[in-house]
Amino acid sequence: MIRSNLTEPMERLHPGLLSAMGPDLSPPLYDRSGRSKVVHIGVGAFHRAHQAFYFDQLLRAGQAGWTIVGASLRTSKSGNQLNPQSGLFTLKEIDGKDTKHTVIGSVREVIDAFENADKLIDAIASPSTQLVTLTITEKGYCLDPSTGELNLDHPDVRRDLENPEHPVSAPGFLAAGLAKRKASNGPGLTILSCDNLPGNGELTERAILSIAEKLDHKLVDWIEANVSFPSSMVDRITPATPASALEALSSEYGFLDTALVETEPFHQWVIEDWFAGERPPLDQVGVQFTNDVAGWEKAKLRMLNGAHSAIAYLGGLSELKFVHNVVNAAPFETYINHLWNELETTVPLIEGFDPANYRRDLLGRFSNRALQHRTYQIAMDGSQKLPQRLIEPFIERLANARQSPAIALAIAAWMRWQFAKTLNGTAYEVQDPLASQLSQIVNQSEADAKAIVSGFVRTTVFASIGQEHVETFEEHITRALRHIMSRSAIHTETDIAQLLQFRF
């Protein structure tokens, strides 16, 4: 174990420290040199705890070459965290009882693509690159929610169509990288989305093809023949790293790691078995390759992420800071069980998926008090998350003549969240690409639940609702919103029971 005198300036984590590290940090002692087979866009906390972790495991298993060149499209934050550390960072797995540290070595460097677009384009085009993975968040795909197609009016997309060699959007970068790969007769490539969207592979493919169509028809043909876009289900709860964690690591080990990530022990990755480049042997480290990923995506997006969003809005409005505060409060646990009873009916039967076990495990994961997972963090970008997590299951149940008071409550709580103040009146900032449009609807509706709901339902968030369902949907959500708006707190079993027992 390395310990230094804490009165001296703290040394940053760097490769020179690895050989002196003890087994409690599991340093990566494998060869990190040579050309990387993976390019990854979006090197935030989730990538580090998930894909970078899996590739680190693969490298430890002796599968050389599966290192990652990362890229950031917006800010230099990840580059500033990782590059001075030669890509090294510590992953801290915590469950409240045990703590496990692993220094991860799979990430080689981070390209600041907004400053150096060519470097990312070259990395995508490089013949040694076999796989491009993405964690760019739902909004990074620049989609039109009503069609699932690329939004050609999105300012970044418009810029990329005018100036395709200097892109700013993720689809723009991928199209430019593929154009260069084609020009150099490069080998096949797999582009693997790791974001929480159903059919994420197909969405990525359509987005890239619609840019390619506008640029060059031959590029479309080449992509169709040489590039695969598997869908995948990714799972590992990974909050933004709290500052206190950096200090704790420094005082325990005597080095500074600004790229540290805290996560839960659980991790899961299910990938559609469709590879155009070399397939990384990730099955050796627990990844599941399958021909039927859609069921897994649905189960996870609805049961885990749907419950997460409900917890975020109802908990956030009740001024509960962390997910574990919400699930450990008895009324909310009752509520979450109601919610899961409803959501579970919309999840297909999947081999190896047992809903009762899954729910029990999820409750355990949500209750992890060691993870400081803020309700506010999950509440961000709700306009991009709600359709696949809550709106679609609600509508599917409605089509089967089933009522869904628990899902309705969560959707209404999202609407109430747009008021930018808690039930108790504390103000906060709503972070969402549609924030200003949504707040305008709230302001114009003069606290009338019906007007608010009907204003919201006309936004792109609800674009997937068929005309035949709009009226009933509005009626149910209005009822739920009225109930929430009439309250100044949700604290007790009775509060939740009252919120759930309204009749449609």
Ligand code: CS2
């Ligand atoms: C969360 C997810 O922030 C959110 O929207 O629901 O990031 C969630 O923690 C992950 O999908 C877990 O795998």
